[in-house]
Amino acid sequence: MAATIKSVAEMAGVSIKTVSRVINKEGTVKPDTLKRVEEAITALKYTPNKAARDLASKGASVLGYVYDNPNAYYIIDMQKGILDVCRKNNFELLIHPCDASSKDIAKELVDMVDTAKLAGLILSPPLSEMPDVLGELDDNNINYVRILSGDGAFDSSLPYVLVNDFKAAFDITQHLIKQGHTHIAFIAGDEIHKSTIERFNGYKAALKDANIAFDESLVIKGTYSFETGVKSAETILAMPSHPSAVFACNDEIAAGTLFGARMKGVDVPNDLAIAGFENSPFSRQTFPPLTTASQPTNEIAQHAAASLIQFLRAKKAKLPHENLVHTFVPELVVRASTEKAS
Incomplete structure (x- = not known):
């Protein structure tokens, strides 16, 4: 089995975030820690994910779409809708399938955001409806937009899209x-x-x-x-x-x-x-x-991506932003x- 950034972190006795800093040559790691990480990388023959590094190098113009859904048609429509908006707004997209039932799912998402330097996440069910996951993202100041089932307003400063x-x-x-x-x-x-x-x-x-x-x-x-x-x-x-x-x-x-x-x-x-x-x-x-x-999945995805990008731009410019919400009713x-x- 190929080594992962997690296994490198475990061998070196450091966090995944620290390994990420070493890989990206950020220069903020102590010499002894740097040595342990580099030795672990060598011992495990770890090769950093090129796609993730390339995205990270683009700075905060990368969104992540995270999903756990067995419906291939739904996922394809979601990806198409998000990609369409990303391309129009000069954003890149990192697509991350995962197991929502994993006990470490929240940490997995936080680590991914840090490693790939993502500006924000697009979450579809069931991840968008899991309080523990959302709480961990909030605690780490991670921006996200949720797509979720419902028809009423939520107490949230972040954008979301509802499906009635x-x-x-x-x-x-x-x-x-x-x-x-x-x-x-x-x-x-x-x-x-x-x-x-x-x-x-x-x-x-x-x-x-x-x-x-x-x-x-x-x-x-x-x-x-x-x-x-x-x-x-x-x-x-x-x-x-x-x-x-x-x-x-x-x-x-x-x-x-x-x-x-x-x-x-x-x-x-x-x-x-x-x-x-x-x-x-x-x-x-x-x-x-x-x-x-x-259910207009492609359109739902476009609204979610556009709302998140609008939110990020307003936040970066330190401008007030309204709570961006849109409700779809399948016909x-x-x-x-x-x-x-x-």
Whole structure:
């Protein structure tokens, strides 16, 4: 296994920040400490990450996008949106996938910001919704913008972008109800994501609005994955009186549910209507295509990057800045997976 800056720091008995200073020849390290770090680098045959050094040399015109999300389509759209804004504003972008469940995730981000000399971070869920991570970033005076699920104002001096998952989930469930469905299952995504909670609450609110009793047995826990949908289809179709409709927490789950239903010979939508969320390529590539909520991920990413850059420039110029907030409401897109044949 190749040596890392962390292993060098451990061997030399110093912090990662100190190793970074030695690598970047900042001249602020004591001679004996410098010697220990250089000996550790030699012993471990450590080669500093060229990309990180190149970015660091550009000064404070580098942003970092940090994510832990298995949805490749979401990540691609996020990267495209952020890169578009960065290029227009002469900023570089460092992309950093990570494991949000790691006990050292906060330290990992702080060290990355220091090593690559980042001006700020763009955080998407679940990292943007983790108080411990945000607290560590605040304690180290790290600038960031959050993309998170919600529809209300937050007490924050830093910019953030909201996605009103509750309203979109309400609209999807209401659509299913208007199609005559009263026995509607809900397939949840990862509990660590606030979007799961907001979409679930929107589902329940629509049922209540239509005077339909909430049935906890129709709620299936899962993850944001195709496999969750396939397994959930088996569970749903095995129910003594299975639901006539399913609201899946995202399009991957919905596509898996559709696959599982068709494997059992179920007619979608006449025997089982299925709706997803996000309007990813999954929703358009299935047969029948999926009803969903269109989440403008690329536009969300652009707003997040632009808000952070605007904030950084105002801060650098010591100018007052307003709390930059923008809310997106994913729009209902009705397709054949929920439309019964007339």
